[in-house]
Amino acid sequence: MTRDTGTASKTSAAAANTGPRYLRIQRMLAGRIESGAYPVGSLMPTESDLGEEFATSRFTVREALRCLTEDGYVERRQGMGTRVISLRPQRRYHQSFESLQELFQVAVDTTMVVLGDQPVVLDGELAERVGGRAGERWIRIDGVRWTAPGGRPICYIQSYVPERFEALVQQFAEHRGPFFDLLERRSGAAIEEVQQEIRAVEMPLAIARQLGLPAGAASLQLLRRYVTAGAILIASFNWHIAGEMTYKMRIRRGRQQPD
Amino acid sequence: MTRDTGTASKTSAAAANTGPRYLRIQRMLAGRIESGAYPVGSLMPTESDLGEEFATSRFTVREALRCLTEDGYVERRQGMGTRVISLRPQRRYHQSFESLQELFQVAVDTTMVVLGDQPVVLDGELAERVGGRAGERWIRIDGVRWTAPGGRPICYIQSYVPERFEALVQQFAEHRGPFFDLLERRSGAAIEEVQQEIRAVEMPLAIARQLGLPAGAASLQLLRRYVTAGAILIASFNWHIAGEMTYKMRIRRGRQQPD
DNA sequence: GGCTCGGATTTGTCCAGACACATTTCGGCA
DNA sequence: TGCCGAAATGTGTCTGGACAAATCCGAGCC
Structure with missing residues (x-):
């Protein structure tokens, strides 16, 4: 781990470098998807690999991936991996009914x-x-x-x-x-x-x-x-x-x- | 911990006793909410308490509570607790737009x-x-x-x-x-x-x-x-x-x- | 009385592991 | 060649901790 979440964060790029770790990772991964670094249809690196890259635990990576899933970027299946299914957060609009x-x-x-x-x-x-x-x-x-x-x-x-x-x-x-x-x-x-x-x-x-x-x-x-x-x-x-x-x-x- | 997830499960009530642990706990808690054991508006037991009651880790309880949140049963806030906000699974209907x-x-x-x-x-x-x-x-x-x-x-x-x-x-x-x-x-x-x-x-x-x-x-x-x-x-x-x-x-x- | 300031409580985030289960791949056997 | 089982791979579930941050509540002060 580098430093900490709270200390040396608010100096540089305030937007991208704040918040919980898993959200920062989520933003980074979303950026890679949108920039095409992880093409639509391809498999993303495994949780372990990402954990190693970001020097964090698998738990944190999973939280980030969970967000990506909910946002509609990726699709995950046990035994297969994490597949990129959309380039964009798909700013979804919806109307919901309680009943x-x-x-x-x-x-x-x-x-x-x-x-x-x-x-x-x-x-x-x-x-x-x-x-x-x-x-x-x-x-x-x-x-x-x-x-x-x-x-x-x-x-x-x-x-x-x-x-x-x-x-x-x-x-x-x-x-x-x-x-x-x-x-x-x-x-x-x-x-x-x-x-x-x-x-x-x-x-x-x-x-x-x-x-x-x-x-x-x-x-x-x-x-x-x-x-x-x-x-x-x-x-x-x-x-x-x-x-x-x-x-x-x-x-x-x-x-x-x-x- | 009692026994295991896989061994002595499918004998009795097949429906309620299968699946991952956190889902079984989620079903139990949902049942308590619907039956009024946890009244709407009240605070549920803390994650630690529930973990103790179900003899499981806080992680598993949190997964169950996360499901309850997504289903609209409860509302959680840091420092305050988990509040029951609805009696019913709130079968939600929604219309969604891609754009x-x-x-x-x-x-x-x-x-x-x-x-x-x-x-x-x-x-x-x-x-x-x-x-x-x-x-x-x-x-x-x-x-x-x-x-x-x-x-x-x-x-x-x-x-x-x-x-x-x-x-x-x-x-x-x-x-x-x-x-x-x-x-x-x-x-x-x-x-x-x-x-x-x-x-x-x-x-x-x-x-x-x-x-x-x-x-x-x-x-x-x-x-x-x-x-x-x-x-x-x-x-x-x-x-x-x-x-x-x-x-x-x-x-x-x-x-x-x-x- | 009204205010601030500490605890105490509770959820949020995070770690380093472990095993279970699904899927794919590949080698062995007929 | 074709089928089947085993191994490899990767996500799903879970443990038992730890500290951070938000909230609440009461004590003490003005």
Whole structure:
């Protein structure tokens, strides 16, 4: 070891030479990756080698490599080594949700009134939109969400579920909370992904009438597909009255170095 | 230490008793949190205590606690301890972007035509929407994005930037690519967060005319605020022609618990 | 009362090892 | 030639320490 962390550090290049040892090493290694010294696709030196080079223990090198992994620079596998997979920290931006309820963005104490359900056979266009295949038999459930029983309408909902959930559809009417929640619980399959599409469309006549609006009223249409391992659990169209609904999201930059 | 990791493990409860030591401890601690043995808001036992209880080293306990931190169960601070912040594994869902261009969702080879710019003083409502304060002086830049020079219009854009970027506004017209990109580069401040609001609105008359649409045409309005450390870099309203634009997003479940 | 200044406590960083486990490579054997 | 097992290689897990840095709390002082 050379000197110490705290004593002779703040004199020279203040930025690069401060902080814990493993972070300094992490920065150095990141620099080598970005400069091409460790090309993308190649294997980095082993932990032992790096430890020797930086005159430090394997523990410290591992901490540095752990950071590189989390930042997306490298990929590590036991028995194989540390492979460079990206040249850049990939300044990642992401939006995170504590739960799918947040994605929902509708207060939980609103009430859903189910208008009815009916079997449908998907045609080409519908199949594409709900994420099924043309010719498959699904069930469509129609409903309206209200601010409160007898209150103002919030949106019109058309949900499509595969026929195999037929037995559960009856429970939709008395279920409080979103359908995907019930389906996820009963089917036992965890929702792995949600695909959402947002558009502005003129509200179909029948729907506008249900919401007490004139024909051709503008609406915000949300389409959500809830996907478990491979299969669609439920796909849902929501028509929100224009102006009544704002879909808000915050996208944040991921994990930056402390500086 | 009791016996070993590999020998007498797979006999009993196969699920809970396998895997590395730190993961078993992590599962046990998570169980205690979920069962309320460690209430939310309280401090957990210290690393040393846990190490003593599980008859293991502090390193192993730290690995377990690191997992709990990543899963969102606890929060750790030097000198204070490990505080329970959540009862549940917080099955997190998130949407990630490799870059802000992805958020943009408009092909990069479209062309932006700047119509002009003018200083504005924010009134209360505008201030709230662009993220400034009432009375502040900002600059509004109007423009239209086209599929190609002389092609079809895609959307009308009103961007607001604080007055301090006045000198950069002239460069907007000949800049290719999004404005935030230019501002981020020139100001040197990294965009930390983007706030986005999506609504369906009737297009204002003046805007509809610019896009060659009848008055009152439905549109998808996107409002994006690009935030650097504390300050708004630019806020942008985009009016997309209804039906022409679909905002798509995929939200995926992050790192699932072993269960 | 309000302030500062030391401990005591607790997590953060770090060391020098050890064995387990996964992967690749290579030599031996059929 | 082709297959299989063993050795080499490298990361994963783990021990039992050590000191540093942040935080909290109480004692003492103004």
